[in-house]
Amino acid sequence: MIKFQNVSFAYEKGRPVLRDLSFSIARGEAVGLIGANGAGKSTVMKLLLGLLFGEGRILVDGTEVSKANLAVIRRKLGFVLQNSDNQMFMPTVYEDMIFGPLNYGLSREETERRVDAVLARLGLTELKHRYNHKISGGEKRMAAIATVLAMEPEAILMDEPSSALDPCNRRIVINTIRDLTQTKLITSHDLDMILDTCTRVLLLSGGRLVADGPAEEILRDRALLEANRMELPLSLAGRR
Amino acid sequence: MNKMEKALYELSEMDELAARSSPIHRLHPAAKLLSTIAYIVVTVSFDKYDLSGLVPMLLWPVLLFQLSGIPVRTCFYKLRIVLPLVMAVGLFNPLFDRRIVLQLGTLAVSGGVISMLTLMLKGLLCLMASFLLMATTPIDKLCAALRMWHVPKLLVTLLLLTYRYVGVMTGELAVMTEAYHLRAPGQKGIHISAWGSFLGQLLLRSMDRAQELYASMLLRGYHEHFHYAPVRPFALKDALYAALSISAFLLLRYVHVAALLGKVIVR
Numbered sequence: 001m002i003k004f005q006n007v008s009f010a011y012e013k014g015r016p017v018l019r020d021l022s023f024s025i026a027r028g029e030a031v032g033l034i035g036a037n038g039a040g041k042s043t044v045m046k047l048l049l050g051l052l053f054g055e056g057r058i059l060v061d062g063t064e065v066s067k068a069n070l071a072v073i074r075r076k077l078g079f080v081l082q083n084s085d086n087q088m089f090m091p092t093v094y095e096d097m098i099f100g101p102l103n104y105g106l107s108r109e110e111t112e113r114r115v116d117a118v119l120a121r122l123g124l125t126e127l128k129h130r131y132n133h134k135i136s137g138g139e140k141r142m143a144a145i146a147t148v149l150a151m152e153p154e155a156i157l158m159d160e161p162s163s164a165l166d167p168c169n170r171r172i173v174i175n176t177i178r179d180l181t182q183t184k185l186i187t188s189h190d191l192d193m194i195l196d197t198c199t200r201v202l203l204l205s206g207g208r209l210v211a212d213g214p215a216e217e218i219l220r221d222r223a224l225l226e227a228n229r230m231e232l233p234l235s236l237a238g239r240r
Numbered sequence: 241m242n243k244m245e246k247a248l249y250e251l252s253e254m255d256e257l258a259a260r261s262s263p264i265h266r267l268h269p270a271a272k273l274l275s276t277i278a279y280i281v282v283t284v285s286f287d288k289y290d291l292s293g294l295v296p297m298l299l300w301p302v303l304l305f306q307l308s309g310i311p312v313r314t315c316f317y318k319l320r321i322v323l324p325l326v327m328a329v330g331l332f333n334p335l336f337d338r339r340i341v342l343q344l345g346t347l348a349v350s351g352g353v354i355s356m357l358t359l360m361l362k363g364l365l366c367l368m369a370s371f372l373l374m375a376t377t378p379i380d381k382l383c384a385a386l387r388m389w390h391v392p393k394l395l396v397t398l399l400l401l402t403y404r405y406v407g408v409m410t411g412e413l414a415v416m417t418e419a420y421h422l423r424a425p426g427q428k429g430i431h432i433s434a435w436g437s438f439l440g441q442l443l444l445r446s447m448d449r450a451q452e453l454y455a456s457m458l459l460r461g462y463h464e465h466f467h468y469a470p471v472r473p474f475a476l477k478d479a480l481y482a483a484l485s486i487s488a489f490l491l492l493r494y495v496h497v498a499a500l501l502g503k504v505i506v507r
Contacts, residue, residue, distance in 0.1 A: 051455055071461070079459050085411070086452040089404055091255040091378075095469075103461030108470065133252040151460065 009054030032194035078153030138169025326363030
């Protein structure tokens, strides 16, 4: 579904953020992308979404990420931003949810059907006509996920989906992510959340892929994590 | 909640006012837009000394406040920052135009005073009309109406995004103001020495957020075309509303209602 082939990228000449990165993600896989601050996680997302362009090849479902293919690529990928305020820019949840489907040429009726189905699935029906500035952070995060699901993407990318949430809302978001059947690529420092939602982990450090394997295996490797400025998830560290 | 957060909240409240339901809210946005533009043009066209002719123009906003259920005090509360600026227009007229044009018993009123009051009233009426339009019509429906009139897509998109981005900028200002005051307790406002860096940061932060918002739009298929809220077809009642209101404005403009009333009372 997603393939990175020898991808390199630098914001400034001589200071590469990603170096010769190669990996692939199969359809339906749930992958956690972890790494310390500045490891290049967000850059990977931006390259995949065609917000940045670097060297090497990136393929989404066989289509190369290039300026000419952006519409096709973005239709396949849904992105949940870290800051839901930046994702929810319309006055109401409903208006935000219809934004994507209408842009992709769906009729009002089909869009309405999708919106209702997604809201019902996530248990958010009562949020439909609420104003974005009047809903809580947790509700906003769920609504942001709903806006992406309404587009029915083949893969969902999430940037720190559990950040700034209280334990209860965090659990709701985690359960929601676990129930999603699409291909998932999630970046986060919340390793417990990654452990709960992903089967595979990619560990980035200094712009290179230093580990790629089952989440249970990588997230239990204290030495590997600590060598890359990370810690064992609390649930595995025996501190809970 | 600091002042900026309050401003942001109030801005968002305009969307809620516009989403209410009333006979005025249910009118076609193009009809409301047309009558508001006509009202403003007619109001502005009154002669600077024609205060008594202008006063009956108050009837229209008063009627709209009644029919839409929008409280008058909400209007004045939301316009409290702009109103003094509008009121300041013509403040110096009494100094320049001292010709006596009206004698009220022993009180001589100069042309400057009359023109100042006329200008103030004109400003107030135009602001009220604009407020009523915004408070009874969601911005995307207004934009849809503008597109119906074939106003260029770029201009309409600019209008819509400006309206949305004002909120983003105010939000950033709220965060920065709070951060400033937490480290400058007891200080009123922002010290002049910090204005430069404060404004610079505000610009950079707003641009940053605007970029993120725009990226979010692009990722959801936006390609310079907004799908505005569906607007029902222009009906007979909309045409009647526009025609009647414009006729009323013209009537008030060319028939001096105040003078007529005066004559009736004198008889």
